[in-house]
Amino acid sequence: MIRSLDQVRADLMRESSIELLPSRILELSGVLPDLDRGSRVFVTWLPGVPFVDVLAACDLLKLCGYLPVPHVAARSIRDTEHLRDICAALIERDIPRMLLIAGGADKPAGIFTDTVQVLETEIPAQAGIRTVYVAGHPEGHPQASEKQLEQYLLRKQELARAQGLNMQIITQFCFDAAPVLDWEKRLRAAGIKLPINLGVYGLTTPKTLVRYGLACGVGQSLRFMQKQRWKLHRWFTPCNPKGMVDAIAGSIAETPDTLFHGLHFYPFGAIARTLEWRRNLSCSGTGEPS
Template sequence: MTAEQPATYPDVDERLLPLLNEATMEVVPVKGAQAQILATSQNATVAVTCSPKFGLGRTLEHCAMAAKSGRRVVPHLAARMVADRASLRDFVRRLADLGVTDLYVVGGDATTPVGRYREAAELLDDLSSMEHPFTRIGIACYPEGHPHIDDDRLWEALLRKQDAAGYLVSQMCFDAATLTSWLRRARERGVSLPIRIGIAGPLKVPRLTELSLRIGVGRSLRFLAKQHGLVGNVLMGRTYDPAPLVRAVLAAEPEPGSDIEGLHVFTFNQVPVFQAWLRTQAGATA
């Protein structure tokens, strides 16, 4: 099989377009993010990230705009950015006022926690003991590992957190074998939550390469380079196509139809590009 002759899986293709249409689209709340949110369809699910640079207030601001525009909202909440239990309660109350029922909890990238929470598990413990509106809570998983946390600690944390969560969201990955082999290991270790596969949206390959190395997914990026001529694509300024990855993951799903509940698209605030690409996928499968 070559990059010019992608594998096709008839049963998988029936699942591909619904998963793409129902994917969560991640938006970073920087300048211009409101326009990115409004570029999604009215029934879209939008995840708004949370980072040390912009603070919890910026996340809430964009969640409010998205919710009031009719979108379904999944706020990110980084534990290391929450000062204390009172701050957590206030964040939860403000989301409840917006009608938000889905929350994605991560440890966060802040080098130094602003308060008592060092990791997501600690925040989830406090969250579970207070009244909240969330019918679904997602947690992160790292099929390629974490640049600052060893694998044993990752597995221990995942098992601890899963009782307070309803689904997993994987880090961005480019290698189907890495994703599916990790999922098999997770099931063997007792992790039973369904997963939303983290995929990169269509993006010019040079920019995607830069961002991928920055967030620590170099291993599967090297796989992409070997299998799909990444160097040539960089030189020619081509755009990454995530569809073959999704097809391959679905084809190798350990428990077909039960492990993978959806997709989480890292749009890099290029929502119109993703929407245009999605229309081409709809035409290709018509």
């Protein structure tokens, strides 16, 4: 059945996920306006934060009817026993899923420096983890070449197949659709078949986006900032990511073998505004209040 662009866009909104800090989840008592029960909420694990804080946020999200997806950062894991404890804690809570990332710590806490090393232990799969999300970098990574990033994804895909894991990609947030669409085509050409959930910024301000973009190494943030310099009256006005959403919806509607599967929102503090916009788009398909 052929779906219209509006239908694809609305479906993407309904199936999208969102990422929040444990502290924000606890502040909100796990209540997220305009987010349906059963939605996926990714819980960040920042360097220096105890994993028990991530677990507390996951517990609250489950209590409120959401599906928590905790970050598990390789560089914050001390050893294989620590990894087993983390996986066991998730399975005890009926959370058979994680976002496995290298993490932002400059110095590893233990024996792991990257996610491939964690997957090669087979500990997550043996513990009962069934879904593993991994990071995607449409604009590249400062510490790896494009070819290296492709090889890492191919190795992760191979390990996922061997261990019976459902693996999907979650990307960094992006501003411009063109490099993202080119990146997806390159992944397909390289033999990567993992579904892609594209990172999308929330309805926050250009000033906030540029700050986070620079911190995250998103190259387009600099060009975005240059384009916005003359629009000073909009520097504190919420951005709207509908153009990016439309580009992904168009790829899904027009390309049968596209890897694009869903969206992943980074609200950057604008949680309520982002979720309201998301709900309106899922209902009307136009991005305008219904």
